[in-house]
Amino acid sequence: MQWKFNRKSKNDQSNSPKKSALREWGDAILFALIVSTLVRGLLFSAYAIPSGSMEGTLLTGDYLFVSKISYGPRMPFTPVSIPFLEPTITSHQIKTYWDGIKLPYFRLPGLSEVKKGDIVVFNKPEEADPSYNKPVDERTALIKRCQATPGDKLTIVNAQVYINGKAAPNAEKAQTSYKVVTDGADINPQLLHNLHVEVLQQFNEQTYIMIIPQDGLAAFKSYSNIKQVSPVVEPAGMYDANVFPHNAKFKWNEDNYGPLVLPKRGMTIVLNEANLILYRRAIELYENNKVQLKGTEVFINGKKANTYTFKMNYYWMMGDNRHNSLDSRFWGYVPEDHIVGKAMITCMSLDSTESLLNKVRWNRILKPIH
Structure with a gap:
């Protein structure tokens, strides 16, 4: 074959x-x-x-x-x-x-x-x-x-973040600003460069606001022309209009803030005046609803609403x-x-x-x- x-x-x-x-x-x-x-x-x-x-x-x-x-x-x-x-x-x-x-x-x-x-x-x-x-x-x-x-209660007290009532760990190399008072002598620019110090503001020959890394703070204080270094903290109760929710009913600033509960998927809130100020942005812009306030009544997508349930985590x-x-x-x-x-x-x-x-x-x- x-x-x-x-x-x-x-x-x-x-x-x-x-x-x-x-x-x-x-x-x-x-x-x-x-x-x-x-x-x-x-x-x-x-x-x-x-x-x-x-x-x-x-x-x-x-x-x-x-x-x-x-x-x-x-x-x-x-x-x-x-x-x-x-x-x-x-x-x-x-x-x-x-x-x-x-x-x-x-x-x-x-x-x-x-x-x-x-x-x-x-x-x-x-x-x-x-x-x-x-x-x-x-x-x-x-x-x-x-x-x-999502669901955490956040508070900031004197620049320290608290989550659910407990102080949150600060980053190892976190930075913040300090008021620095000198004896009037010029500060060596090379010193600022080496210690990664940033000058935010100078009020006069002796007084500055500077951002100083934690790992360089002790060395910076040790120089003879540095007379005083103190943390800058906005006092509690001082309202900052730049801070969310941008409403004078909440006298919050970047160093003293909250308490604020982070929205969580499935979490339901009562739609009262305070909650509407805090959460309207999420309801309207992030979750794509039309929110209207008629007197004291809240309408969502044309329907009267007493509560709202979040669709996303925040x-x-x-x-x-x-x-x-x-x-x-x-x-x-x-x-x-x-x-x-x-x-x-x-x-x-x-x-x-x-x-x-x-x-x-x-x-x-x-x-x-x-």
Whole structure:
């Protein structure tokens, strides 16, 4: 018996079209873009620290890897966008996304929940205001430390955070501001640079307001021309209109604040005057309801309501550099759909104040973030 196999001849193979070098490069670039977009969207992203709100835990010029899988990857609200670009570019604020398609909030399962003490990247809640007209995932990315989680009662007394009545641990390298009185002699700029001291304000030849890291405070006090160093704390009862909820009925400031209970999914509140001041932003802007106040009666989506049950979890985020941080004290709690991921490691760090040869902070490369 003779077996026959249907095989392509060499001539047949030679007749199949070959990819050009340009086509092969194009396929490789497309594959790389798809893989990198998936990795960036589902696993981790890189972020830069543009300001000093987390000094000295994180420094201006740090570049971080942020894990999205820690809290679960958040699916895009605006799926049509140019990858790896900021939401707007150039001085004309040209959008790099198209908001003609908007998807509802959805998050894949993660490895854990947001915990107190985590350093978290999230979208800026202040930009939920209609005047910004930005989808959630195109709002400015911020990084702060989580101080309170859903259902916690937060209070700040003389700059110390209390959660559910207990003092919260302060960051190892937390910073705050001090009133500094000298003997009138000039302070050596190199001293300020070496100890990472920032001068916020100078009243006269002898009196300053400075931000001083804890690990350099003793050394700073030891200099002979430094006569007095005392913490700056806004007194309790002094109303600051810049502080959330921006209402004089709550005489709160950045150093004396609360108590405030963080909304939790499934938590029901009575809609009285005080609660409406504290929680209207969440009900209206974050959970997309129309709220009306007619006399003393509250209407939600046209229906009279005596209570409201929250649909999302909310978090309280603050910078470790307490007097140089715009955070939850100023724009309120952070809804769960704004959470991006957990900061894990510093991959690079550049100091813009140093010379070219000394710009890289080698001791911060691949440093875990705590």
